[in-house]
Amino acid sequence: MSGPRRVRVTSPQTRIALSRGHRPAHHLLPQPVPGSAGAGELAEARAVFARQRRLALRTLAILGLLLFGLSGLLGALPSLGRVTVVGVPASWLLLMAASYPLLLVIAVLHVRAAERIERPGR
Numbered sequence: 001m002s003g004p005r006r007v008r009v010t011s012p013q014t015r016i017a018l019s020r021g022h023r024p025a026h027h028l029l030p031q032p033v034p035g036s037a038g039a040g041e042l043a044e045a046r047a048v049f050a051r052q053r054r055l056a057l058r059t060l061a062i063l064g065l066l067l068f069g070l071s072g073l074l075g076a077l078p079s080l081g082r083v084t085v086v087g088v089p090a091s092w093l094l095l096m097a098a099s100y101p102l103l104l105v106i107a108v109l110h111v112r113a114a115e116r117i118e119r120p121g122r
Contacts, residue, residue: 051117059110066102070094 010018074080074091083090 048117052114055110055113055117059106062106063103066099066106070099 074094080091080094081089085093
C-alpha cells in the first residue's frame with residue numbers, strides 16, 4: 001500500500017510563472033527601425049550605457065587597487081603590525097580607519113559621476 005498522495009504547494013506567483021512556460025516576452029517593446037524617431041533615443045541610451053559601463057570598470061579598478069594595494073602594503077611591511085598608535089596596531093588602523101573612509105569616497109565619487117553621465121544635454 002502506498003502512503004498519502006503528495007500535494008505540490010506553490011505560491012500564486014510561482015504558479016503564474018510556471019504556467020507561462022518558455023514563451024517569448026510579448027510585453028517588450030520592439031526595437032526601433034533605423035531612421036525612425038526612436039532610433040536616435042536608442043542610440044543615446046546605448047551611449048549612456050556605454051559611458052556608465054566604462055565608469056563602473058574604472059571604479060572597480062580603483063577599488064581593486066585600494067584593497068589589493070592595502071593588502072600588499074601590509075604584506076610587504078609586516079613591521080606595521082608591531083607599531084602601535086594609542087595601543088592599536090598600525091595595520092589595524094590602516095584596515096579600519098583608512099580603508100572604509102576611502103571606500104565611502106570612491107562610492108560618492110562614482111554616484112556623482114554616474115548622475116553626471118545621466119544628466120540630459122551632456
